[in-house]
Amino acid sequence: MNSPAVDIEVKRLPHGEGLPLPAYATSGAAGMDVVSAEDIILPSMGRHAVATGLALAIPEGYEVQVRPRSGLALKHGISLPNTPGTIDSDYRGELKIILINLGTDAFEIKRGDRVAQLVVAPVQIGRMVEVAELDETARGAGGFGSTGVRTG
Template sequence: MHSPAEVPVMVKRLPHFEGLELPAYATDGAAGMDVLAAEDVILPPLGRHAVATGLAVAIPPGYEIQVRPRSGLALKHGITVPNTPGTIDSDYRGELKVILINHGEAPFEVRRGDRIAQLVLAPVTRAAWLKVEELDETLRGEGGFGSTGGVIAFDEQVPSTSAS
């Protein structure tokens, strides 16, 4: 039986999933489920590949599954998900694949059964655009990238636009 915090998600195991485990939470406090590779792949440095998982899902309306990198792969090997977080929409019924990229200096071997990413089920709030002529004013205003500071080295490299 599932708790009120659990949302049932239908999952179809494709033929090449045979012998693998369904995505699972590693601990009681984990937000993401580890998903496994259903194929062997060698990622050369800067190489990308959509790694098969052997799973297709039916996500309930009002939810998405976010695909996020595994921190250990990113730190130790430079392996990450380039479109982080990747989104699997509730109306998609094809195979769940995880796009991986190798930012490391050496080829990286993904073996069938390796934990390659985390899946996070998340609610979706849809926007309804409200057309206006003017927006309300804020202290930040139109200040863009780096305008709120925080990284001293970044702030020092930005050329000044004021006259001396």
């Protein structure tokens, strides 16, 4: 069963003219592909905020998560250093995709290339409540790696 679609208003900026709006590549896709509005060469270990030529008005109560594309990550080492990135509902500036090249070779991005995917997600507001003590759990205060690597 599909959830009802959430309308997200999109303003096309001048350098985004002629580019497709973010869209789902298949009927089962969770993320919409978003494309670059610029040509760049991303050097090995380099980072760049890639322009999309779009600004969004995300409804209150939602966020848009920016996630890497698996093919770019596997084949070229292209990822997002803050994945998933969050676009808040009150942000109205240009959507830019922060990419990092973890590969050994420079990577060319051309205008119109798919660079990331966007996932629309509801936001649950939390409230911090200060207490003197926390309840006990089986894990307790065990930190990074405390549950081990292997099962069984």
